[in-house]
Amino acid sequence: MISASAWADAQLLWDFQRMGHVPRPCSVAVGLGSHDLGVADVAVGLYRRGLVPLIVFTGATSRTTAARMPRGEAEHYRERALELGVPSSAVLVEPRARNTGENIRFSRELLAGHGVDVASVLLVSKPYEERRAYATARRLWPDVEIVSASSPMSLDDYVTTIGDTRLVLDMLVGAVQRLMVYPARGFMIETEIPEAVAAAYERLRAQGFTSRLVAG
Structure with a gap:
């Protein structure tokens, strides 16, 4: 108890972790891998609202997710997005990241490799990690605008x-x-x-x- x-x-x-940002149109949504499929749901919602043309899901596995997401967090997120009707052409998968810093760095590299011009990012995390994710992205991706997003529950x-x-x-x-x-x-x-x-x-x-x- x-x-x-x-x-x-x-x-x-x-x-405290909730940033209170209002979602707005951005270059891309980046969904940070975790045990919570709700992150994928939020990213899909942003895509459906026309706020982003592209979603990146990033994450390998951790001690929390190895059993429940054996194919990797990003891959399970992608599968969820496709189930919800997002076309595969609108989803990129970054399957290596094992912490928030790697989520940001590897997503940045993936987008650059695909020639995506990124001026702003809707950064989708679990509700209790908005501020942590934002602080990490501001340090590792300082040249883009970061807008935090998560489930409002x-x-x-x-x-x-x-x-x-x-x-x-x-x-x-x-x-x-x-x-x-x-x-x-x-x-x-x-x-x-x-x-x-x-x-x-x-x-x-x-x-x-x-x-x-x-x-x-």
């Missing part, structure tokens, strides 16, 4: 969809930690962390929501 105080802290981290609804409360809270804590430690490693731009968010992060970490933390 998750205590009411832990849930309130998780809500603070969830709200609430934390309650998201946990119900995923079916694993602890996994989501562990991921939330890990995403905030990366915002704190990765800028010094050159992986992302600096992000100001509000005191209330930092305190909630520390409380959740002290309660053991630590399986997705990185060393240092």
